[in-house]
Amino acid sequence: MPSAAQPPPVAAVEMGAQLVAELGDGVVTTDPDVLASFSHDQARFCPAGVPAALVRARSTDDVATTLRLAHAAGIPVVPQGARTGLAGGANAIDGCILLNLERMNRILRIDVGEQIAVVQPGVVNAELSRAVGEHSLFYAPDPSSWESSTIGGNVATNAGGLCCVKYGVTGDSVRALEVVLADGSVLRTGRTTAKGVAGYDLTSLFVGSEGTLGVITEVVVSLRPAPVPPLTAVAIFTDVVDTCNAVSDFMATGVRPSLLELMDGPTIKVVSAYRDLGFPENTGGVLIAQSDDPSRAATDLATFAEVCRRHGAEEVVVADDPAEGELLIAARRLVGPAHEPLGATLVDDVCVPRARLGDLLRGVEKIGVEYDVLVTCAGHAGDGNMHPGVVFDPTDEAATARAWEAFGAIMQLGLDLGGTITGEHGVGLLKRSWLETELGDIALTTHRSIKTALDPRNILNPTKVITRQ
Amino acid sequence: MPSAAQPPPVAAVEMGAQLVAELGDGVVTTDPDVLASFSHDQARFCPAGVPAALVRARSTDDVATTLRLAHAAGIPVVPQGARTGLAGGANAIDGCILLNLERMNRILRIDVGEQIAVVQPGVVNAELSRAVGEHSLFYAPDPSSWESSTIGGNVATNAGGLCCVKYGVTGDSVRALEVVLADGSVLRTGRTTAKGVAGYDLTSLFVGSEGTLGVITEVVVSLRPAPVPPLTAVAIFTDVVDTCNAVSDFMATGVRPSLLELMDGPTIKVVSAYRDLGFPENTGGVLIAQSDDPSRAATDLATFAEVCRRHGAEEVVVADDPAEGELLIAARRLVGPAHEPLGATLVDDVCVPRARLGDLLRGVEKIGVEYDVLVTCAGHAGDGNMHPGVVFDPTDEAATARAWEAFGAIMQLGLDLGGTITGEHGVGLLKRSWLETELGDIALTTHRSIKTALDPRNILNPTKVITRQ
Numbered sequence: 046m047p048s049a050a051q052p053p054p055v056a057a058v059e060m061g062a063q064l065v066a067e068l069g070d071g072v073v074t075t076d077p078d079v080l081a082s083f084s085h086d087q088a089r090f091c092p093a094g095v096p097a098a099l100v101r102a103r104s105t106d107d108v109a110t111t112l113r114l115a116h117a118a119g120i121p122v123v124p125q126g127a128r129t130g131l132a133g134g135a136n137a138i139d140g141c142i143l144l145n146l147e148r149m150n151r152i153l154r155i156d157v158g159e160q161i162a163v164v165q166p167g168v169v170n171a172e173l174s175r176a177v178g179e180h181s182l183f184y185a186p187d188p189s190s191w192e193s194s195t196i197g198g199n200v201a202t203n204a205g206g207l208c209c210v211k212y213g214v215t216g217d218s219v220r221a222l223e224v225v226l227a228d229g230s231v232l233r234t235g236r237t238t239a240k241g242v243a244g245y246d247l248t249s250l251f252v253g254s255e256g257t258l259g260v261i262t263e264v265v266v267s268l269r270p271a272p273v274p275p276l277t278a279v280a281i282f283t284d285v286v287d288t289c290n291a292v293s294d295f296m297a298t299g300v301r302p303s304l305l306e307l308m309d310g311p312t313i314k315v316v317s318a319y320r321d322l323g324f325p326e327n328t329g330g331v332l333i334a335q336s337d338d339p340s341r342a343a344t345d346l347a348t349f350a351e352v353c354r355r356h357g358a359e360e361v362v363v364a365d366d367p368a369e370g371e372l373l374i375a376a377r378r379l380v381g382p383a384h385e386p387l388g389a390t391l392v393d394d395v396c397v398p399r400a401r402l403g404d405l406l407r408g409v410e411k412i413g414v415e416y417d418v419l420v421t422c423a424g425h426a427g428d429g430n431m432h433p434g435v436v437f438d439p440t441d442e443a444a445t446a447r448a449w450e451a452f453g454a455i456m457q458l459g460l461d462l463g464g465t466i467t468g469e470h471g472v473g474l475l476k477r478s479w480l481e482t483e484l485g486d487i488a489l490t491t492h493r494s495i496k497t498a499l500d501p502r503n504i505l506n507p508t509k510v511i512t513r514q
Numbered sequence: 515m516p517s518a519a520q521p522p523p524v525a526a527v528e529m530g531a532q533l534v535a536e537l538g539d540g541v542v543t544t545d546p547d548v549l550a551s552f553s554h555d556q557a558r559f560c561p562a563g564v565p566a567a568l569v570r571a572r573s574t575d576d577v578a579t580t581l582r583l584a585h586a587a588g589i590p591v592v593p594q595g596a597r598t599g600l601a602g603g604a605n606a607i608d609g610c611i612l613l614n615l616e617r618m619n620r621i622l623r624i625d626v627g628e629q630i631a632v633v634q635p636g637v638v639n640a641e642l643s644r645a646v647g648e649h650s651l652f653y654a655p656d657p658s659s660w661e662s663s664t665i666g667g668n669v670a671t672n673a674g675g676l677c678c679v680k681y682g683v684t685g686d687s688v689r690a691l692e693v694v695l696a697d698g699s700v701l702r703t704g705r706t707t708a709k710g711v712a713g714y715d716l717t718s719l720f721v722g723s724e725g726t727l728g729v730i731t732e733v734v735v736s737l738r739p740a741p742v743p744p745l746t747a748v749a750i751f752t753d754v755v756d757t758c759n760a761v762s763d764f765m766a767t768g769v770r771p772s773l774l775e776l777m778d779g780p781t782i783k784v785v786s787a788y789r790d791l792g793f794p795e796n797t798g799g800v801l802i803a804q805s806d807d808p809s810r811a812a813t814d815l816a817t818f819a820e821v822c823r824r825h826g827a828e829e830v831v832v833a834d835d836p837a838e839g840e841l842l843i844a845a846r847r848l849v850g851p852a853h854e855p856l857g858a859t860l861v862d863d864v865c866v867p868r869a870r871l872g873d874l875l876r877g878v879e880k881i882g883v884e885y886d887v888l889v890t891c892a893g894h895a896g897d898g899n900m901h902p903g904v905v906f907d908p909t910d911e912a913a914t915a916r917a918w919e920a921f922g923a924i925m926q927l928g929l930d931l932g933g934t935i936t937g938e939h940g941v942g943l944l945k946r947s948w949l950e951t952e953l954g955d956i957a958l959t960t961h962r963s964i965k966t967a968l969d970p971r972n973i974l975n976p977t978k979v980i981t982r983q
Contacts, residue, residue, distance in 0.1 A: 158766050158869045181768070203711045214709060217686075232956050238865040239897040240683060241934040242672045242722045243941060243952050244979065245961055249718030253711045270768030297627050299650070299739030340809035396707040400627045428708040465710040472712060483712050487701045491968070492714055498967035499960070510713065 060120055060142065061098040067110050074099040083125070083145060084137035089391055090449060091133025091474040096123070099143040105223060105231060105262040111144055112260065112504075113229030121507050124256040126167060126198030129190040131392060132473025134202065134255045134509050144260060146197050152176050153263070160268045161220060161237060166197020166261050173266075182268040185212035188469070189381070197261050203253030205469025210427035211303045211337075212269070214469065216252040223263035224251050227500040237265055250495070255471055256506040258499045275303050275335035276342040277370025278363040280353035281328055285309050285410075288330025289402035291356040292426045295334070296399055298352065300345045304335035305427030306377050309406055311413075312421040312434075316376050319383035324376070325359065330406075332358075332426065333374050380423050387419075389439040391452045395459030396430040396468030408458045409433045416451035418444070430468030453479070472510045480510065529589055529611065530567040536579050543568040552594070552614060553606035558860055559918060560602025560943040565592070568612040574692060574700060574731040577613065581729065581973075582698030584611055590976050593725040595635060595667030598659040600861060601942025603671065603724045603978050613729060615666050621645050622732070629737045630689060630706060635666020635730050642735075651737040654681035657938070658850070666730050672722030674938025679896035680772045680806075681738070683938065685721040692732035693720050696969040706734055719964070724940055725975040727968045744772050744804035745811040746839025747832040749822035750797055754778050754879075757799025758871035760825040761895045764803070765868055767821065769814045773804035774896030775846050778875055780882075781890040781903075785845050788852035793845070794828065799875075801827075801895065802843050849892050856888075858908040860921045864928030865899040865937030877927045878902045885920035887913070899937035922948070941979045949979065 061075040074080065075098050085093040097120070102108045115122045124144045125135035137143055150167035157180050164173055170191040174184045187206035188194055194204070199215045200222070212218075221235030235241070235248035251259055282288040288307060295305070308316070310329045317324055324331070332353060336345035343363075350361040364370035384390045397405050406422055409431075413420035424431035433455050437448035456466040456479045466472075466479045481489055492511050496503075503513050530544040543549065544567050554562040566589070571577045584591045593613045594604035606612055619636035626649050633642055639660040643653050656675035657663055663673070668684045669691070681687075690704030704710070704717035720728055751757040757776060764774070777785070779798045786793055793800070801822060805814035812832075819830040833839035853859045866874050875891055878900075882889035893900035902924050906917035925935040925948045935941075935948045950958055961980050965972075972982050 156867075156869075158762050159867045160766075203715075205709055205711075209709060214711075216715070226956070226960070230956050230959075232960055233954070234957070236865075236934050238867055238899075238933050238937070240674055240678060240865050240894075240899045240937040242674075242683075242938055243934045243936050243945075243949055244957065245723055245727075245964060246672075246685070246718045246721060247957070247960060249715040250964075252715060254714055258714075270770075293627050297629075301739075396705075396709050398625075398628045398707055400625075425709075430707075430709045464707050465705050465712045467712050468707070468709040469711055476712075480712055485702070487695070487699050488703065488713070488716070491695070491701055491716060494967040495714060495719075495964060498963040 060114070060118060063114055064098055064100060064111065064142070067114065068100065068107055072101055072103060072107060080143070083143050086128040086130040086133060086135040088131050088133040088136070088473060088475050089389060091136050093136040094139035094141065096137040096141045096143045099145060101145045101148050103148050105225065108144065108225045108260050108262050109229040109231055111142060112225050112227060115142055115504050116228045116502055119502050119504060121504050123506050124201070124260045126195035127169070127193050129194040130198065130202060130473060131470045132475040134471055134473035134506070136474060138508055147195065149262065155180060157182065159237065161265055162268060163263065163265050164196050165263060166195060168196045170194055170196060170199060177268050178271060181271045183271040184218065184266060184268055186215040186218055196264055196266070200252055200261055200264055201254065201256050202471040205425065205430065207304050207306065207425065210305050210425060211301050216249060218267045219248060219252055219264060220267055221265035222248050222251055222261055224259035224261055226259050227502065227505050232259065235265065253471070255473060255510050257496060257510050258505060272303065272337035273339045274367035275337040275370060276346055276364060276367065277333065277335045277373045278346040278349050278361060279373045280332045280350070280358040280361045281324065282330040282358050283327050284357065285330040285406045286403040287357045288332055289406055291332060291353045291358065292402055293399040294356065295349055295352040296427060298348055300336070300348050302334045302345065302427055303337040304333065306333045307331070307424060307426035308376065308380065309422040311419065312380060312423045315387065315421055316379050316383045319379060322376050331376065333377055335370065377423070384434060384436065387436050389437055391435040391437070391448055393433045393435070393452055393455045394430070394467045394470040395433070395456060395464055396428065397459055397462045397464030399429045401462040401464065402426060402429055404462055405431060405458065409455060412451050412454045412458065416447045416454065418448050418451050420451065428468065429464065474509060477510065477512065529583070529587060532583055533567055533569060533580065533611070536583065537569065537576055541570055541572060541576060549612070552612050555597040555599040555602060555604040557600050557602040557605070557942060557944050558858060560605055562605040563608035563610065565606040565610045565612045568614060570614045570617050572617050574694065577694045577729050577731050578698040578700055580611060580613055581694050581696060584973050585697045585971055588971050588973060590973050592975050593670070593729045595664035596638070596662050598663040599667065599671060599942060600939045601944040603940055603942035603975070605943060607977055616664065618731065624649060626651065628706065631735050631737060633665050633733050633735065635664060635733060637665045639663055639665060639668055646737050647740060650740045652740040653687065653735060653737055655684040655687055665733055665735070669721055669730055669733055670723065670725050671940040674894065674899065676773050676775065676894065679774050679894060680770050685718060687736045688717060688721055688733060689736055690734035691717050691720055691730055693728035693730055695728050696971065696974050701728065704734065722940070724942060724979050726965060726979050727974060741772065741806035742808045743836035744806040744839060745815055745833060745836065746802065746804050746842045747815040747818050747830060748842045749801045749819070749827040750793065750829045751799040751825070751827050752796050753826065754799040754875045755872040756826045757801060758875055760801060760822045760827065761871055762868040763825065764818055764821040765896060767817055769817050771803045771814065771896055772806040773802065775802045776800070776893060776895035777845065777849065778891040780888065781849060781892045784856065784890055785848050785852045788848060791845050800845065802846055804839065846892070853903060853905065856905050858906055860904040860906070860917055862902045862904070862921055862924045863899070863936045863939040864902070864925060864933055865897065866928055866931045866933030868898045870931040870933065871895060871898055873931055874900060874927065878924060881920050881923045881927065885916045885923065887917050887920050889920065897937065898933065943978060946979065946981065
């Protein structure tokens with residue numbers, strides 16, 4: 046299991062006093078109870094240290110001041126948004142400054158003509174989505190946490206979501222950033238225009254860097270015309286490999302669904318135990334597809350139905366209207382809540398080529414048997430990005446250890462199938478050692494060179510993503 | 515005008531002999547005539563030095579060997595594809611090794627299910643487009659040079675094209691790269707899966723870095739289902755600002771055209787003098803729009819016609835079928851050839867927010883008057899990316915100097931309007947000093963840090979894009 050590296054000893058009290066002197070005590074907190082409550086995100090198996098102070102920045106200036114002081118003193122800084130992450134990226138490090146961006150929560154500009162919005166990092170995803178919706182525009186990235194997670198956190202982790210299969214991940218909607226660098230200087234990357242190739246693509250470098258290269262203080266996002274409410278179809282299979290084959294064949298037809306989710310048999314069992322939605326006892330896999338193309342949705346779903354039937358679907362239901370469609374995706378929305386009564390669930394995030402989904406699902410099943418744990422598997426099948434969930438009793442030490450091993454075996458399987466250890470959750474503390482496996486020596490050295498170039502004193506979220514040599 | 519920095523003195527003969535010894539003389543050339551013919555791309559005003567040797571690499575190994583030797587000796591390496599660039603990025607530096615990738619021209623794999631292709635850098639864009647077309651797939655990036663430029667060069671410059679307005683630039687279609695680093699080690703970036711957030715986005719860092727960070731030896735590109743042939747409409751205006759306003763209003767309707775090109779009055783005059791296509795004498799601006807949405811193209815173009823008429827278009831013609839549409843875009847295709855008899859044309863590449871297009875076109879007109887040069891303006895209006903062309907007599911020294919100044923004034927205007935100096939052509943040698951203006955000190959320092967981290971001996975295309983401090 047990952048463990049936080051020991052930070053350098055720091056003069057925590059002094060740092061706190063200095064921050065208060067510069068920023069005011071409405072911004073800086075050193076109260077241990079408050080610090081503890083801000084010290085971790087939603088990841089399991091990730092240690093959280095004891096921070097020296099919490100800065101709740103109101104402005105880019107507050108962020109710059111914090112970094113300038115931290116840089117001078119060599120004190121680690123852990124940037125964080127709403128702490129909804131699943132990899133420990135926002136967890137405190139002993140003696141660190143927690144730099145929380147939630148107060149920087151203003152939408153600065155919505156430009157309807159250019160179809161962009163300029164926002165502070167603490168804006169909650171759903172608030173931005175609703176605000177641009179009033180202008181008939183659409184902010185596409187929709188991580189499951191969208192009602193609580195912030196744009197800054199979404200950008201820092203390059204968050205995914207349900208509609209990536211058509212609209213891409215967070216990074217695909219980011220045009221420009223304001224980033225405070227390790228020494229407190231303020232960098233602007235990118236452009237507000239539709240195109241631009243002046244210099245290196247620093248925007249993409251900071252997207253997904255999980256706070257290890259700089260602190261994002263402003264984001265220019267691209268918007269799209271709001272799509273019409275989607276139509277929905279559900280297909281029920283007895284065999285999970287058939288379900289997977291239907292996914293890759295359907296995607297090869299050229300249809301671009303706006304959602305294509307898969308749930309395996311164990312997931313349906315868990316959901317059915319929580320709420321009976323009428324799935325047959327022998328359900329081995331369920332697909333849910335949506336299309337939001339106003340003129341082709343019905344045809345798209347007819348193609349989906351045809352492909353699913355050809356792959357042995359027992360039943361395919363196509364909703365007649367968007368409201369009925371909402372009922373059909375109820376099962377997918379219940380996957381999280383349905384797992385809660387079962388104990389703890391360690392959610393994995395592998396992504397494989399779509400043609401290997403069947404191998405992934407069969408392999409995950411075998412891993413469950415091998416490590417004697419329940420593994421359910423649901424996810425964004427249209428992208429090959431699945432979330433196997435290892436269910437375990439956290440009070441049972443042996444079961445916990447087996448769950449952790451199964452979790453690692455799933456990532457190894459993802460790599461063996463030509464995939465990646467993380468499709469959208471990020472690395473944080475949780476997957477640091479697997480990242481090294483995925484990258485290999487040369488890519489790891491390249492990562493370290495860039496980290497050192499931008500953060501020579503290693504104060505930006507150190508111990509996360511990569512370790513310094 | 516830009517000038518290449520003086521390279522360090524090199525033992526050119528020795529280096530050539532060493533390369534021949536390692537790679538064979540079928541791969542290495544030191545013949546001065548051959549070297550001269552490979553020493554420049556299609557940029558004007560960019561000096562080309564005298565290279566020590568030309569390596570025509572057959573494999574990643576050849577590239578790695580070349581870089582290993584060059585790195586050890588501290589000799590500059592200039593990577594190049596088909597040398598169709600417009601910014602001098604492929605121009606020789608005195609004493610350099612020209613590292614040409616045209617021989618690495620194999621399409622290694624087309625994966626229809628995953629909708630990706632794996633190609634070597636020397637594959638010509640049009641060849642890839644045709645090869646994937648046989649599988650009813652579509653490689654979207656379509657720079658004007660697509661019949662001759664290579665995928666490696668397209669990736670190294672993050673090339674644009676006509677269909678970016680709907681499908682994005684080259685980088686939006688790149689999933690993964692193989693890159694040989696300065697010291698000859700071979701890095702793999704990215705992933706072949708649809709999603710992936712494991713580590714920093716090194717792929718995007720190398721895309722558009724113009725050979726200054728590494729040499730691209732393999733590219734995994736995303737493909738799309740082939741669109742249907744588009745429908746086309748043309749609108750003719752007397753006033754260029756009306757033309758521009760029609761662009762921003764049309765784009766704000768939510769329609770996503772697959773092409774939206776603008777030509778101003780002077781461009782139409784130049785084209786009409788070359789071939790009479792029946793444009794009225796008083797034409798101030800022409801828009802060409804296409805839609806390739808099979809079920810909505812007619813509606814999209816009806817919206818286009820309505821917006822154009824509302825903005826005072828004198829005439830709007832909507833083609834009844836794709837063949838007639840080809841006739842309508844003939845004028846756009848003739849812009850290049852029609853300029854050739856006029857002397858030399860220095861083609862700019864500014865990109866501004868669409869709402870500022872009118873200010874750009876009016877400003878460019880004024881610059882023409884102020885510097886007493888003919889400036890024509892055509893480009894990818896849907897993206898705000900225009901190519902003002904400064905026409906001059908290269909044998910007239912004073913006119914040449916005025917053209918160069920006008921070229922700079924256009925970039926300053928682009929920056930003043932919230933835009934960028936280059937939407938798709940890149941920086942190379944041509945725009946290096948303007949890049950510094952656009953970036954500012956902090957971004958420039960960040961660029962230099964990254965350059966130094968990845969190329970500590972400064973051998974990779976030095977003097978291009980940025981200078982080392």
